[in-house]
Amino acid sequence: MSAYDDKPWLAVYDDGQPATTTVEFGTAVEMFRATVARHPDADAIRYFDGRISYAELDALSDAFAAGITAEGFAPGERVALYLQNVPQFVIAQVGAWKAGGIAVSINPMNKERELAELLADSGASVLVCLQSLHRDVAAAVLPGTAVRTVLTTSELDLQTQDEPAVFAGVERIACPGTTDLLEFLERHRGTACPAVDLTADDVAFLTYTSGTTGPPKGAMTTHRNVVFNAQTYRDWVGLGQDDVVLGIAPLFHVTGLVGHIAVALLTGAPLVLMHRLDPALTLRTAEAERATFTVGSITVFIALMNAPDAEKAQLATLTKIYSGGAPIPPSTVQAFRDTFGHYIHNIYGLTETTSPSHAVPHGAEAPVDPASGALSVGVPVYDTVVRIVDENGAELPVGEIGELVTAGPQVVAGYWNKPEETAKALPDGVLRTGDVGYMDPQGWFYIVDRKKDQINAGGYKIWPREVEDVLYEHPAVREAAVVGVPDEYRGETVKAFVSLRAGVQATPEEIVAFTKERMAAYKYPRQVEILNEIPKTVSGKVLRRELREHP
Structure with missing residues (x-):
């Protein structure tokens, strides 16, 4: 089912009408x-004191x-x-x-x-x-x-x-x-x-999947895909030449390719680059360049909050902030607003959707599901139809959990030299995302987790995302990731990996007790391990496979 069916959420638009983006260019x-x-003569790229x-x-x-x-x-x-x-x-x-x-x-x-x-x-x-x-x-x-x-x-x-x-x-x-x-x-x-x-259907770039679910595959992103989602960013966020794009996402990733480069090439806004991410430098650069828009992983925004001597004034102009690529705990969104005064808008997509398929409209705030505590990833963007289906591909009613299946102009043509993988993941050009979630009666979508990451503890099904959201509420936890590990009695049990905020201490036992007070008995982690850093892809996705193999 699509969020456009009943359109109750369209009040977020000024004119109350569903907006569509026009593909103005073929390539x-x-x-x-x-x-x-x-x-x-306008700046296309700003790189420290260099200008192009x-x-x-x-x-x-x-x-x-x-x-x-x-x-x-x-x-x-x-x-x-x-x-x-x-x-x-x-x-x-x-x-x-x-x-x-x-x-x-x-x-x-x-x-x-x-x-x-x-x-x-x-x-x-x-x-x-x-x-x-x-x-x-x-x-x-x-x-x-x-x-x-x-x-x-x-x-x-x-x-x-x-x-x-x-x-x-x-x-x-x-x-x-x-x-x-x-x-x-x-x-x-x-x-x-x-x-x-x-032509619009020629391949513009091969964007390799992160490899979190197996060997990387080269997604064939067409010029049509690039042009469409550049315009999606422009119109959804309200971007123009007067904006300044802060390049915090890696350019090799689809977020950087589209949310930074393509957005700048379309709007004429300058793209500010910093070679690689350094939180203190990013804050100084955002202030000096008067950056107005960025999109990146939530881990970047966590790093900015934890940067030494971070000040609200450094991000005063950065009012158009979006984050995707990894789940966003509501507590982190609030902590960022407490620190810098700005709301982080959720955005959701995959390599195979050329960045966004869903987003929170700029100026709106995503609801939080009262049952799970999950923050909505938004609503489908322009000209995009998203259905929730069961294991057999049958469409599920509003509120029921199933796999997200996405169709729209941003869905890629397939995988490079992999016809079998293409047929499996993109039957008839419609993407089987592998992400599990649901849509509420108002049309907001929520991601529960990847299908393969569900934990089965003695017959009880547990989504890592729900446990992680509780872990993020602990005042000492900077980052958290949850996986299922073998257990003789339950078959599988919940293990949490956390990193701690600078200058704050907590023991694994204290963290277990914290979650035990806030979750059903079968959900809370029986094991907690403290790491200096949670292993992630450069785009911010947790490498759960690596954690499962952690000694």
Whole structure:
């Protein structure tokens, strides 16, 4: 069932009518070029003290496209981006599109085995990577791959600011057998960009799933997907050229690709990049750049709250805040508002939905389910139909728990070179999300958990999310994650892993007692282990598989 069926929640819109977004551009390149024509001199990227205008980004990405084409790149080939949050990522991504190519975003935390797997799966012929990543990882992997052109770059490029929190120990290094990216761009500057025939249904990038449920799969995100959800962010949040996008999400992740890069390319707003996340630096940068909008994992906002000397004034202008990728405890939303004065709007989506399929309308606050304590992830965004189904695919009534099945213009075309996986997860182009939840009578959706994460303790079914929400209420708990572990008597029992707030102490026994007072006897964790950090993907999803294997 869709939240549009009865439309009781539409009061959050000023005109009381369901809004729809219009796909104005066929491809992301057309979207970008329209912005260049409107605002050529406006900042496209701000990277410490470096500035790149939209006209300059257009020229640099033209040079990239011309250069790789001169070296034999053909439309449909792949360009792998093995970078942190640096301007070169955006230049190469737009340049790859202009050459008719597909950008392949790779987690810069990936090591040799993981990089080799993604290069082999994507068949990338061009690799753009940081010098340090080439030296430490890529150089050993590249022989035997399809990569013909290797362009290396430094995080020190395109800015001159000395920032110890980010650049301590970083220096430019030689990478034999590669070409320096900035020299490559300068050599091809002014060369005519190749004419290619792109359509909305061509693949814009391969976004690899996080691997929390198995080997990563390359989701084929089309230009139509990118353009649609860029406009979704723009219209849902109310973004325009006067906004400033704070780039806290990793650019290789779908949130960064769409919620940061595509949003900026559409609206003409500047994108502020900081190489990688440092909480104190992020707060200073948000204040200095007068950032107005961001979207990222809740773990980032927890880190900002716990940053030394964090002050409310540092985020005074950051009024448009969204968070997705991991469950958000209501207590954390309130703690953030107590600290900085702003509400965190929930947003929900997957790699396969090109970022949002659901969101809390800007200015509205998500309800909390009184039974479970779960915070709503919002309502389906424009032109999106979401149903709750049982194990057999039959639609369930309002309020009943089942799997979310999503259809809309943001759903990806499938998985790269994996027709069987595509048929299983995307039958007839409709996404079986694997997430379990329900819709309330007012049309708000709630995520209970991943199907595979449900714990069965002596026949009692327990969702980790509910236990985690209670753990977050403990004043000493900074982060929490719950898994099922083998138990001789119950078959499976609840184990919690927590990290503690700085300067606050608590014992496992105290935390067990805290939850025991607040939950049914079969739900509270019998075991609690305190860790320095909860293992997560870079997008903030808890690696439950790793916790289950924890000694």
